[in-house]
Amino acid sequence: MEKDQIIPDFRVVIIGGSAGSLNALMQILPHLCAIKSFAIVIVLHRKSTDEQTLEELIALKTIINVKPVEDKVPFLPGFIYIAPSNYHLLFEKNSTLSLDTSEKINYSRPSIDVSFESAAEIYKNNLTGILLSGSNADGTEGLKAIKNEGGTIIVQDPKSADMPFMPNSAIQNTIPDYVLNIQEILQFILSIDN
Amino acid sequence: MIEDIELETLINEVYEYYGFDFGSYSRASLKRRVNRIYQLDGFAYFYEFLSKIRYDPEYYKHVVDEITVNVTEMFRDPSFYSVVRNQILPLLGTKPFIRLWHAGCSTGEEVYSMAILLKEAGLLHKSLIYATDINAKVLETAKKGIFPLRMMKEYSENYRDSGGKEDFSNYYTANYGIAKFDEELAQKMVFSQHNLVSDNSFNEFDVIFCRNVLIYFDNDLQKRAINLFDESLSVLGFLALGTKETIKYSIAPGKYKQLDREKIWRKIR
Ligand SMILES: C[S@@+](CC[C@H](N)C(=O)[O-])C[C@H]1O[C@@H](n2cnc3c(N)ncnc32)[C@H](O)[C@@H]1O
Numbered sequence: 186m187e188k189d190q191i192i193p194d195f196r197v198v199i200i201g202g203s204a205g206s207l208n209a210l211m212q213i214l215p216h217l218c219a220i221k222s223f224a225i226v227i228v229l230h231r232k233s234t235d236e237q238t239l240e241e242l243i244a245l246k247t248i249i250n251v252k253p254v255e256d257k258v259p260f261l262p263g264f265i266y267i268a269p270s271n272y273h274l275l276f277e278k279n280s281t282l283s284l285d286t287s288e289k290i291n292y293s294r295p296s297i298d299v300s301f302e303s304a305a306e307i308y309k310n311n312l313t314g315i316l317l318s319g320s321n322a323d324g325t326e327g328l329k330a331i332k333n334e335g336g337t338i339i340v341q342d343p344k345s346a347d348m349p350f351m352p353n354s355a356i357q358n359t360i361p362d363y364v365l366n367i368q369e370i371l372q373f374i375l376s377i378d379n
Numbered sequence: 380m381i382e383d384i385e386l387e388t389l390i391n392e393v394y395e396y397y398g399f400d401f402g403s404y405s406r407a408s409l410k411r412r413v414n415r416i417y418q419l420d421g422f423a424y425f426y427e428f429l430s431k432i433r434y435d436p437e438y439y440k441h442v443v444d445e446i447t448v449n450v451t452e453m454f455r456d457p458s459f460y461s462v463v464r465n466q467i468l469p470l471l472g473t474k475p476f477i478r479l480w481h482a483g484c485s486t487g488e489e490v491y492s493m494a495i496l497l498k499e500a501g502l503l504h505k506s507l508i509y510a511t512d513i514n515a516k517v518l519e520t521a522k523k524g525i526f527p528l529r530m531m532k533e534y535s536e537n538y539r540d541s542g543g544k545e546d547f548s549n550y551y552t553a554n555y556g557i558a559k560f561d562e563e564l565a566q567k568m569v570f571s572q573h574n575l576v577s578d579n580s581f582n583e584f585d586v587i588f589c590r591n592v593l594i595y596f597d598n599d600l601q602k603r604a605i606n607l608f609d610e611s612l613s614v615l616g617f618l619a620l621g622t623k624e625t626i627k628y629s630i631a632p633g634k635y636k637q638l639d640r641e642k643i644w645r646k647i648r
Pocket of ligand 1: 286447448449450451452455482483484485486489511512513514517573574575576589590591592595621
């Protein structure tokens with residue numbers, strides 16, 4: 186049988202995005218102070234060459250500790266985790282993260298769908314998925330999975346997105362709990378600890 | 380979609396019937412892979428899938444081949460190859476004979492990349508490169524040294540970024556969508572099946588590569604594999620892992636020294 190595993194019991198906010206989403210994040214992250222009861226995971230489409238830069242860029246914009254993601258790192262509340270380029274990011278039951286180099290999904294690795302689906306299976310109603318700007322349909326299937334498992338799904342208001350395609354795809358194919366502009370997304374995240 | 384409990388049943392049955400133990404593979408990825416085959420092969424009921432695996436050894440082989448993730452590239456992570464070229468090969472050059480092992484070599488792109496580096500350093504003639512995998516199908520491809528021609532643009536860019544100065548296209552012959560690499564590169568390669576879950580050390584090496592294989596294993600199996608590499612590595616030999624992998628959780632600190640920021644460790648005692 187499977188080894189003893191404790192199902193982790195804390196909240197997780199997972200944010201996915203593609204073109205234009207970094208811009209949105211840069212308006213959200215600087216306003217977050219310490220997060221206590223939850224972890225934030227960021228899955229962005231990125232060029233396989235800009236290795237460290239995304240982590241560095243994000244770390245500059247937030248006072249929250251950004252944990253570099255390596256295979257099997259402990260996954261804990263209070264930190265931001267960023268999916269590394271060229272790997273899919275997966276969640277394990279024993280509160281670690283694992284990586285996978287399998288085929289691209291929606292032309293992307295990391296794929297937002299892959300991480301959303303994997304997180305949904307484990308964090309169920311403790312999970313909030315947020316889908317930002319982008320020009321591809323990645324993320325829609327993942328949001329469905331989060332919803333199915335009892336989680337909360339939020340889509341950036343396409344009117345406030347640099348690239349509305351990705352949020353539009355989600356709105357057309359899922360029933361988001363909230364459609365929010367950047368300011369409102371920030372307020373939502375701020376409210377989690379309270 | 381299969382359930383967690385079904386996945387565990389499958390793992391147990393495969394072990395019982397075929398002796399292969401997937402029990403220490405990372406569950407998140409394993410589950411995705413199994414679901415993928417289940418769906419691709421059009422099963423509607425888990426017990427049908429299970430009994431096909433049980434009673435049809437050919438189908439079982441197919442399942443193992445499909446569960447393993449074989450995605451690979453030539454000169455993947457150019458900065459890694461540049462460190463191998465500039466810092467490791469000069470140290471190996473002084474040896475009369477060089478033994479290398481690629482564990483989990485998949486279709487061989489990494490092995491041919493290494494042979495190119497050795498050739499350019501004038502070391503290929505005195506090297507022997509063992510390349511192993513559990514997947515028999517990928518080993519067949521690796522032996523042939525035939526890769527898709529459409530990948531060559533990317534590979535030659537990787538090659539150049541890693542410090543390669545030659546014309547990359549000199550290393551292969553292009554033909555109907557395929558690139559066949561020079562036989563000369565393959566002369567020093569030995570391919571064979573080897574399972575990191577259950578097989579033992581089979582030689583002593585100066586360099587061991589095991590890149591993007593450990594990510595599919597849980598911590599215990601990673602430990603086993605790294606100990607196997609430790610046993611198979613000569614003192615002052617090098618162990619190279621994938622860019623997001625580490626020996627940190629598996630081996631006593633002080634025994635190995637890491638090179639720069641790369642995932643390369645030197646055995647110092
Ligand atoms: C993603 S590929 C890595 C290829 C190459 N090293 C690279 O980094 O590009 C992983 C390989 O590990 C092999 N593998 C998986 N489990 C294994 C095991 N127990 N023993 C040996 N090889 C295994 C798979 O068959 C697959 O070819």
